[in-house]
Amino acid sequence: MEVSPSLLAADFTRLGDAVDTINHSRASMIHVDVMDGMFVPNISIGFPMIKAIADIAGKPLDVHMMVVDPIRFISQVRDAGASIMNVHQEACIHLDRVINRIAEAGMKPAVTLNPATPLVMLEEVLDNLEMVLLMGVNPGFGGQKFIESTVEKVARLRRMIDDRGLKTRIEVDGGVNQETGLRLARAGADVLVAGSYVFNSSDPIKAISTLADLS
Ligand code: DX5
Ligand code: ZN
Numbered sequence: 001m002e003v004s005p006s007l008l009a010a011d012f013t014r015l016g017d018a019v020d021t022i023n024h025s026r027a028s029m030i031h032v033d034v035m036d037g038m039f040v041p042n043i044s045i046g047f048p049m050i051k052a053i054a055d056i057a058g059k060p061l062d063v064h065m066m067v068v069d070p071i072r073f074i075s076q077v078r079d080a081g082a083s084i085m086n087v088h089q090e091a092c093i094h095l096d097r098v099i100n101r102i103a104e105a106g107m108k109p110a111v112t113l114n115p116a117t118p119l120v121m122l123e124e125v126l127d128n129l130e131m132v133l134l135m136g137v138n139p140g141f142g143g144q145k146f147i148e149s150t151v152e153k154v155a156r157l158r159r160m161i162d163d164r165g166l167k168t169r170i171e172v173d174g175g176v177n178q179e180t181g182l183r184l185a186r187a188g189a190d191v192l193v194a195g196s197y198v199f200n201s202s203d204p205i206k207a208i209s210t211l212a213d214l215s
Pocket of ligand 2: 032064193
């Protein structure tokens with residue numbers, strides 16, 4: 001299981017230490033949550049912070065854009081150092097164009113679905129995606145309760161991807177812990193994002209390792 005710890009739950013006065021912890025862990029990516037106060041009712045971090053994180057990150061940045069019309073920010077996300085740019089389907093009127101522009105900018109495109117958005121919204125673009133991110137909570141805040149229907153949604157997406165013989169990875173974000181993570185792993189998830197489970201733990205390296213061992 002791949003793990004992408006979310007810095008949203010880290011101590012922002014010691015963000016460098018949190019990145020360092022992730023660098024020395026079994027995490028395969030670093031999940032960075034960008035919020036604009038419009039797409040979600042919260043504001044988090046922006047490009048100067050992503051750049052600062054990228055400068056010390058020893059793993060690829062998985063940047064989750066919870067913003068309206070993310071096509072506006074593709075070059076800034078790339079210049080800040082992102083490897084994967086995750087955009088919400090609900091935030092893109094011309095999703096196919098956004099995916100193409102992300103790839104042209106040299107990043108790996110990923111599309112995120114809110115809990116209420118059905119998988120059918122990805123049918124026409126799935127073949128062009130590095131990763132699909134399924135939200136396990138309504139985005140905007142860390143530490144929320146996991147929405148149970150996500151497990152079955154992962155299983156259905158697994159079938160869609162396998163039926164097409166694709167390599168697209170399934171990532172899940174929100175409410176992930178050892179217990180929900182196990183069920184998501186068994187349903188076919190490839191990458192688990194975890195914020196509070198990792199950074200509210202007394203031993204974040206061990207928490208990451210626990211998730212990495214799930215299968
Ligand atoms: C929520 C963010 C998540 C958040 C997850 O809107 O996209 O990445 O950090 O936090 P936990 O793991 O605490 O649910
Ligand atoms: Zn996220």
